[in-house]
Amino acid sequence: xxxxxxxxxxxxxxxxxxxxxxxxxxxxxxxxxxxxxxxxxxxxxxxxxxxxxxxxxxxxxxxxxxxxxxxxxxxxxxxxxxxxxxxxxxxxxxxxxx
Numbered sequence: 001x002x003x004x005x006x007x008x009x010x011x012x013x014x015x016x017x018x019x020x021x022x023x024x025x026x027x028x029x030x031x032x033x034x035x036x037x038x039x040x041x042x043x044x045x046x047x048x049x050x051x052x053x054x055x056x057x058x059x060x061x062x063x064x065x066x067x068x069x070x071x072x073x074x075x076x077x078x079x080x081x082x083x084x085x086x087x088x089x090x091x092x093x094x095x096x097x098x
Contacts, residue, residue, distance in 0.1 A: 010056030016041060017048035017055070 019025045031038040
């Protein structure tokens, strides 16, 4: 029978990572005490140390800068399409005999 996958909140992950980073707890000791895999705790610590403010944004949510990057790329694509359309319009109206 398959085990049900456990889910942890961003706050819980942040607290565990802080215990390792700021509290000086050992990953393997925490792993045994909390019944978590050591590699999972190490991954949380890595994410936390890379960006403590934006780590663990939540289910399906991107970090703010990633969301901004997606928005800017979308805006850039739209502007290029509009530019191409305007180029075609200018070329049509600048033809002799118009």
